[in-house]
Amino acid sequence: MKLNAIQTALLLSLVPTTTTFAAALDRSGQSIAAFLQPNNYFEAGITILDPNVSGKDISQNNTGNMANHYYSPNAALKIQATDKFSIGLIYDQPYGADAEYTGHSNFIESRPVPFKGGTSVTVDTENLNLLFGYQPNQNWNLYAGAVYQTLDSTVLLRGQSYSAYNGYDFKTGRDEAVGWLAGIAYQVPEIALKASLTYRAKIKHEMNAYEKHGAAGMTPSPDINAGFTQINNSEGQTEITTPQSINLDFQTGIMENTIAFANLRWVNWKDFAIRPYKFGKGSVLSDIVKNTGKKDGFDLVAYTEDQYSITAGVGRKINDQWAGNLSVGWDSGAGNPVTTLGPTEGYWNVGVGVQYSPTPSTFIAGGVKYFWLGDAKAQSGSQFNTPGYVAEFENNDAIAYGLKIGYKF
Template sequence: MLLFVPITYIKLQQGMFPMKLTALRSAILLSLIPTTSVIAGGLDRSGQSMSAFFQSGNYAEAGFTVIDPTVEGTSTVVKDEKISDMGGDYYFPSAAIKIQPTDNISLGLLYDQPFGADATYSSTAGTFGNGTEGTSVEVDTHNLTALIGYQPNQNWNFYAGPVYQTVEGKVSLRGAAYGGTRLLGGYDIDLKEDDAFGWIAGAAYSIPEIALRAAITYRSEIKHELDTSETFALGAVVRPNSNTEVVTPQSVNIDLQSGVAKDTLAFANIRWVHWDQFAVKPTYLAAATQAARGKAQNLIDYSDDQWSITTGLSHKFNDKWAGSASVGYDSGAGNPVTTLGPVEGNWSIGLGAQYSPAQSYFIAAGVRYLWLGDADAQTGGNVVGSFEDNSALAYGMKIGYRF
């Protein structure tokens, strides 16, 4: 999902700025392109934008994002082994609709894929491959957020609602990093799809005359119990099905914007995600590692919370065209990291453009380049790879319509 906040018509009082802003299409073409486990902290993917719900009147949008990471490294298990690109390209859509049935009540429905992972190591025999297969991970989530907002006046907006979420995943561990086929080198796990509910609540304060808005949004954690199938030694040892608890983390988004000059907005998005309590601990994986190593091992866990910020400027060039530029930082979720996402945060720059053929609809596009943070990948408490000087390219499009 490209986090564009589309252009809307907002009248600004004369004399509000030195350049006498008389009309500004309140635009944040946030070219903030969300991140995933091989790019940002934890498994964060969409960034969970609220921008569509803040639009005036009735509004709908749909978009997609493509992320193309390059994540390479060096083995610390097999001497002189270079680890080829393990970051899989992926695509994910987003959509939203917001309705204003009265002056004081708004309704919204948001769809996104907030968390996920998609990565595959080379099958070459070595640290993460056995000659025929490579270590791989695929995690998918889907969120449907229903919102009701109350606006007692033109300045305040209070909103809340339920969140429906599904989670599923598959992981295969191969190679010397996991002890070969003697321990986890032939391990497969299938986490069947589970659905559960959480909630969202927030508030926004606006001063329409200067296109100012400050919003804070809280999303609860959501607890899942996934039916799980685990196999060891490339299927030679099959365990009975069990349940695995996965709790997707709580988060807080802070969105800020304000007009700063004629036809120009400054914006910032700050996001916190509570990853340091996150862990996936399958029953038989924990038992096998406890017996072999004297300590139960998690499939995935993180040591720190994630903090990210994106800030920049957007400018309206004329009635049809606007653009934005932004810079971003993501702290990651600790280092060393899991072998299934060997990156510690990122720095990024982004550019966005929006074309409005008519006042009722627009087309927006953006691109973002990310310098991925260096990280050491570990399993079972042992560092098995070093990943440095990696990058990613993200791009996407969105269509918005007012009715």
């Protein structure tokens, strides 16, 4: 059973193993499978996610669907420079969020004030990975590389769920930072066995973000009003560090023209937190501390657990032109209760993919996955690490669609 006879089946992993609702901000799954393809290889694809996430606030108001649909492009180029050295470029959008509350709930400010509107969040990241591989023989591949990452995010807090932080604005603008990755892969082409282990380091961003406490002068507390006004006129740096992660990928032939495959992923969300400069300064004002009991303040976004996810399935080559696969996936989430800006706890999913190869060197593939999103209680920042919550989200789902083209040369 030769790898060349069935390798096309593995290319059917079209829809990312994780999404923005998987755990925290995880979106692409950060696969390097394209870099481990034989010879020279190029691919480009797009994934579209259509989620439905709704619930009820503690006043039993319906939130409506707060999750926006989004698309995520990706591309990769791998060149086998010599028998022992390879180089590659991979572009993806590893982390993100896109949500907005509408309608009538505790996440909406409907009074005629300057910050009227709904709570919303957008987080966009882009990674350009430059990889170098060394193959001492036909079985082993040692690789490492640099990661150039951009981050752009906006958070608007609105409604009584956020108390004095109703009207808070946070905008980072586009920030750039650099990180690294390293890994090892092993293959036995005769039995279509391939395994890889990839570590990605955390990437630290520092910026002078735009922040404003919109409720300054409008709260019942003179202490908070004066404090917010003073803080609004101050400046300081905000730090956002995207998390470290580990991916383990495995495939093996199980019969002629058929492979089994699995992807396991760990992301260190437990150590991730966002505490913008002015947000943090406001959280230690005396009257806010009296209400929250947190003398050291609190974060805008934080998670209590790491993410663990797995996708497993089988792929089969039907003939020289057609192949297909089936998969099932599970994600742990990053703790529950969770932030109001992404109120789900992991998922289960099932997926199907099909690939058509008009020539031996080209293919076009498509796939779809259905997600059962985990129920969650949603917290404001001041409630983190307590049992308190401001809303519950249940019985939600999502559908993801993927399309990919590839060229082997």
